[in-house]
Amino acid sequence: MTKNIGVLVGSLRKGSYSKQVAKVFSTLFPEEYHISFIDINGLDIYNQDFDDEGNVPENWKTFRNAIGKMDAILFVTPEYNRSVPGVLKNALDIGSRPAGSSVWNAKPAAIVSVSPGAISGFGANHHLRQSLVFLNMPTVQQPEAYIGNVTKLLQEDGSITNPNTLQFFQSIVNAFVELIEKNS
Ligand code: FNR
Numbered sequence: 001m002t003k004n005i006g007v008l009v010g011s012l013r014k015g016s017y018s019k020q021v022a023k024v025f026s027t028l029f030p031e032e033y034h035i036s037f038i039d040i041n042g043l044d045i046y047n048q049d050f051d052d053e054g055n056v057p058e059n060w061k062t063f064r065n066a067i068g069k070m071d072a073i074l075f076v077t078p079e080y081n082r083s084v085p086g087v088l089k090n091a092l093d094i095g096s097r098p099a100g101s102s103v104w105n106a107k108p109a110a111i112v113s114v115s116p117g118a119i120s121g122f123g124a125n126h127h128l129r130q131s132l133v134f135l136n137m138p139t140v141q142q143p144e145a146y147i148g149n150v151t152k153l154l155q156e157d158g159s160i161t162n163p164n165t166l167q168f169f170q171s172i173v174n175a176f177v178e179l180i181e182k183n184s
Contacts, residue, residue: 005070006072016078018078021076021112036070051097074176078114082127106136111132115148122146
């Protein structure tokens with residue numbers, strides 16, 4: 001059956017390695033899986049007053065609607081200061097409110113952290129994982145997706161050609177697909 005997968009990338013940078021890795025991941029899903037990159041740029045910073053006073057920015061409404069239509073979410077993120085980039089945390093917060101109307105609730109998720117460094121975005125991966133526990137998103141546990149030394153994996157055109165790396169990426173997607181099917 002058709003599934004809609006939303007991809008959120010935690011970097012706004014034009015040449016983002018995370019974005020390039022996310023694009024490679026997007027090619028590894030079964031045919032009946034539709035992949036949409038959901039933009040988190042330009043979302044107003046979360047302020048509870050906007051929800052409490054019914055003065056909700058259009059960009060929040062659009063974002064909440066877009067997430068609401070998805071069956072599952074793939075997060076691909078760099079690490080900023082051993083945590084999640086603020087822009088991604090802001091998107092999580094916006095989607096989580098008003099209380100009781102979270103658009104994240106019960107949606108299966110997978111987390112891929114990306115870094116040019118050897119620690120592979122471990123801190124971002126686990127800080128994000130902590131939020132997803134509270135947001136009630138069943139999340140792929142294994143294989144863990146820490147993509148380190150990413151500049152050595154990516155070709156100049158953003159592709160990945162190493163068969164071992166592609167096989168590893170495919171194993172992550174397969175575990176995600178299994179989790180989605182189990183939860184549908
Ligand atoms: C970084 N970077 C970084 N890298 C890392 O592995 N651990 C970290 O804690 C941080 N901290 C950090 C903070 C800030 C504010 C910036 C701008 C960068 C380096 C980061 O991994 C690198 O810039 C990546 O290229 C960012 O990912 P994208 O934009 O290529 O997807």
